[in-house]
Amino acid sequence: MKKLIYLDNAATTKTAPEVMEAMIPYFTEYYGNPSSVYDFAGISKKALDESRETIANALHAKENEIYFTAGGSEADNWALKATAEAYAAKGKHIITTKIEHHAILHTGEYLEKLGYEVTYLDVDEFGVVKLDQLKKAIRPDTILISVMFANNEIGTIQPIKEIGEIAHEQGILFHTDAVQAFGQVPIDVDEYHIDMLSASGHKLNGPKGIGFLYIRKGVKIRSFVHGGAQERKRRAGTENVPGIVGLGKAVELAVNTMEERTAKEKELRDYLIDRVLKEVPYTRLNGHRTNRLPNNANFSFQFVEGESLLIMLDMDGICGSSGSACTSGSLDPSHVLLAIGLPHEIAHGSLRLTLSAETTKEDIDFVVESIKKIVTKLRSMSPLYED
Amino acid sequence: MKKLIYLDNAATTKTAPEVMEAMIPYFTEYYGNPSSVYDFAGISKKALDESRETIANALHAKENEIYFTAGGSEADNWALKATAEAYAAKGKHIITTKIEHHAILHTGEYLEKLGYEVTYLDVDEFGVVKLDQLKKAIRPDTILISVMFANNEIGTIQPIKEIGEIAHEQGILFHTDAVQAFGQVPIDVDEYHIDMLSASGHKLNGPKGIGFLYIRKGVKIRSFVHGGAQERKRRAGTENVPGIVGLGKAVELAVNTMEERTAKEKELRDYLIDRVLKEVPYTRLNGHRTNRLPNNANFSFQFVEGESLLIMLDMDGICGSSGSACTSGSLDPSHVLLAIGLPHEIAHGSLRLTLSAETTKEDIDFVVESIKKIVTKLRSMSPLYED
Amino acid sequence: MYSEKVMDHFQNPRNVGEIENASGVGTVGNAKCGDIMRMYLDIDDDGIIRDCKFKTFGCGAAVATSSMATELVKGKTVQEALEITNKAVMEALDGLPPVKVHCSLLAEEAIHAALWDYAQKHDIKIEGLEKPKSDISEEEDEEDY
Amino acid sequence: MYSEKVMDHFQNPRNVGEIENASGVGTVGNAKCGDIMRMYLDIDDDGIIRDCKFKTFGCGAAVATSSMATELVKGKTVQEALEITNKAVMEALDGLPPVKVHCSLLAEEAIHAALWDYAQKHDIKIEGLEKPKSDISEEEDEEDY
Ligand SMILES: Cc1ncc(COP(=O)(O)O)c(C=O)c1O
Ligand SMILES: Cc1ncc(COP(=O)(O)O)c(C=O)c1O
Numbered sequence A, B: 001m002k003k004l005i006y007l008d009n010a011a012t013t014k015t016a017p018e019v020m021e022a023m024i025p026y027f028t029e030y031y032g033n034p035s036s037v038y039d040f041a042g043i044s045k046k047a048l049d050e051s052r053e054t055i056a057n058a059l060h061a062k063e064n065e066i067y068f069t070a071g072g073s074e075a076d077n078w079a080l081k082a083t084a085e086a087y088a089a090k091g092k093h094i095i096t097t098k099i100e101h102h103a104i105l106h107t108g109e110y111l112e113k114l115g116y117e118v119t120y121l122d123v124d125e126f127g128v129v130k131l132d133q134l135k136k137a138i139r140p141d142t143i144l145i146s147v148m149f150a151n152n153e154i155g156t157i158q159p160i161k162e163i164g165e166i167a168h169e170q171g172i173l174f175h176t177d178a179v180q181a182f183g184q185v186p187i188d189v190d191e192y193h194i195d196m197l198s199a200s201g202h203k204l205n206g207p208k209g210i211g212f213l214y215i216r217k218g219v220k221i222r223s224f225v226h227g228g229a230q231e232r233k234r235r236a237g238t239e240n241v242p243g244i245v246g247l248g249k250a251v252e253l254a255v256n257t258m259e260e261r262t263a264k265e266k267e268l269r270d271y272l273i274d275r276v277l278k279e280v281p282y283t284r285l286n287g288h289r290t291n292r293l294p295n296n297a298n299f300s301f302q303f304v305e306g307e308s309l310l311i312m313l314d315m316d317g318i319c320g321s322s323g324s325a326c327t328s329g330s331l332d333p334s335h336v337l338l339a340i341g342l343p344h345e346i347a348h349g350s351l352r353l354t355l356s357a358e359t360t361k362e363d364i365d366f367v368v369e370s371i372k373k374i375v376t377k378l379r380s381m382s383p384l385y386e387d
Numbered sequence C, D: 001m002y003s004e005k006v007m008d009h010f011q012n013p014r015n016v017g018e019i020e021n022a023s024g025v026g027t028v029g030n031a032k033c034g035d036i037m038r039m040y041l042d043i044d045d046d047g048i049i050r051d052c053k054f055k056t057f058g059c060g061a062a063v064a065t066s067s068m069a070t071e072l073v074k075g076k077t078v079q080e081a082l083e084i085t086n087k088a089v090m091e092a093l094d095g096l097p098p099v100k101v102h103c104s105l106l107a108e109e110a111i112h113a114a115l116w117d118y119a120q121k122h123d124i125k126i127e128g129l130e131k132p133k134s135d136i137s138e139e140e141d142e143e144d145y
């Protein structure tokens, strides 16, 4: 196989070798069900506890506030649906944003069908939520504010602390989808006034199919998956022990390497952004110039369509994405790019490149040359482009 | 570590080495997100398709009727909640049984809170659903019948085909929780008139944290996890590719070895049952003598309490269970044993031993001797026992 | 799951058995978990507990707390025995998992029941001893989600 | 995702470009996906399509179907060109993923639009040709769960 330059780490990541090593014994050796009585199962139970502790520490939370799920989507669904249910007597109004992941947006639409009202906040041209609009949107029957920590497409980081303060001043629960942010930026649930937080293992070099929802003690959320007494009776199902162990290891690695890793990623990211903006005409950077995820670059190339661009990059061995991977089945232009004000046809020509710790300067140089070549070719084929 | 005799395969199983081998590349090599456009992700996509095909073939179903979930509990929750929602206009009555797993029972209770009516059918002394009672329970507003294929505690296999026929004659959807049966007994969704079927990977030497719901084409079930367009838009969340690959491999192995493996298990199981019943006084076999899972034995030892028994077996290196592992956090005696008519204190002294392909006759001999010794000791301590 | 002390008292329970013509016998049960504990006391004329035996149908914690309770009770006066709380039994066992706390209550109540029986039989009033409940189950304070 | 034929026509699209003073030019778009295709026809006095070129802003399938459509159209009579359906284009490409079927409709419609323009300019009536829609998007028939 030709060399692969994988720049789609916001879609998913490689499971780290250390994570594999940590997980494997729990498949074939210590495979006991943590709920069982015998000592052999105690090994599994202990592994769960340790992972929970690692994750709690990473968030400055308590162990019994971490609830494992099958991933970010389940955590998002749980947070919204089961607080909506639990607090319905207080009110049926929820505030979120126009740039959330579909796991939040489609859950919001579902709740609307059930009789809840959902306000979708605008964002500015950089993708930042407007705090004054948030304040105005709050009503006496508002029960939940859900704003993502960082956007998966354009990488913009939200003023989470300020949002948390506004929520808590009004006695409203605050949930944040931190699937993209967790492991990339430091998070302190107390300092940021976060009541619930979603995360997913495979976004931080952990395994797929595992994630968690942080639930602050005292939040009266219902169960989402009913059944056995796992996860303090809040989330049924035999625990994915290897997945949980892997997630714990991934979080440990992410926290330990965060400073160095993200500093390096930022440098490469900025180098990429600077070269592309300088060397490819009719190009813009989407998202905030500085308040963005360390590994995220997102461009729009005018007169160029995204899928064609991706396929041509793929032919050069470069993996990138156009909009969110999860929605590539859909033909709609990215709701995030529309929300920051891009016209339809420019929203279409977006390219997201998300770096990893393994990305090198040589990779970036190769990618920039490839982009230049491809954009020129596609523009020459475009009926929209006149040179 | 001392030799371990693991006889709790109904709680969970060891991941098979072949399954590990199949999965590992999808963690570290082919880690792409199946939704992505580039070729590299096509490898993941293809792996999903292959697993889906294997599973569909095992059930005589079609590929696009298999929807991956995080396990059996999610599949059960999904099947009940999302059909209840979709068919609410037709009616709000659901029929299930008293011996279902908590993933069904607690979901039923949840639906009752939402205004649905749930009938919990009795079973006879062997744990078999009474078909005439089922027929009488059907009402014009019955939308769903959910009866487990085989019970997780006492191993009794239900007359699924007859139940399916009754359901379909009346135009009612039929769901079966086959978490324990799948891989142990042949299943044909058409022959048995099954509309939905839940299964879980870790019960058949596959990984934990993955399962599926079979949904017959045409069943108008809603989404349970909303978000991205995965699983034909019906179950959001980045696919657990390694888990799905592992599940596919486990199903392949289970199907290929079923005849030989279960014949051997049945023989050992019957040897175990015969010896225990003969050599330990005041003992009964719970469940049906022949219509039971090939690897399941479940005894009640009068005057003996289950947990004490388990701990003492554990000291001899034997892993067994008393009631369902998922509920061992609870102190209630098994609802299944109560449903087959056991009095409280006998229900308490139950022991479930579930064999695997690796179980040997020597294991069984050792276990029988251990049981005899322990039961005698515990009875001598029991205020209920007078010799 | 259990501490080493609990496991020791479970594997090698002290004072299992019955006392014929015991000064007092108490049997208590917990309807919720279905477990039953019977305690036998041999009390001399000075009100000193000379011997104590038990029989228990119950979980590991029930057996261990029975065993520990008999140990704690032996040699004590009736009044001292009355003051042995479930907390004391638990502490002597290096603790119990939260879900097993009620098992130690069974031990406390079994002592009380045996003392009550002794008081009834000997027509004594023991200060601070109330008629024991035959069922010690309490409301679980766990939340329902 | 795409067949080899599609990938070939995407990587090496035939007949990209414009025709100056073309006999007919047609531009169609799909509002749903935002893609746009422009087709140029050079038709001689006998009604034979001598040359055909295209410009496309669109996905891989859009580019490939444009390319294939121009190949199919060349050398055909106007009447024959009119009968080239999106199905024929797809078949010539060894198929398209279901979600990409509409892209081939874009190609069919672009041919029609160019022929319509030719007919208008030369004041001809082409049997069976209707005024093309400028937007070919249709209702998706996918279920909503
Ligand atoms: C019959 C039955 N249904 C459902 C489940 C739940 O499956 P899981 O724990 O994989 O979610 C189990 C096992 O725990 C089971 O035995
Ligand atoms: C911001 C955000 N939220 C939620 C999710 C869903 O996570 P998962 O696919 O692990 O369910 C994703 C990624 O797909 C994401 O980027």
Ligand code: FES
Pocket: B331, C030, C033, C034, C035, C058, C059, C060, C061, C062, C100, C102, C103, C106
């Ligand atoms: S569980 Fe009943 S005494 Fe321990």
Ligand code: FES
Pocket: A331, D030, D033, D034, D035, D058, D059, D060, D061, D062, D100, D102, D103, D106
């Ligand atoms: S997706 Fe629009 S033409 Fe293919």
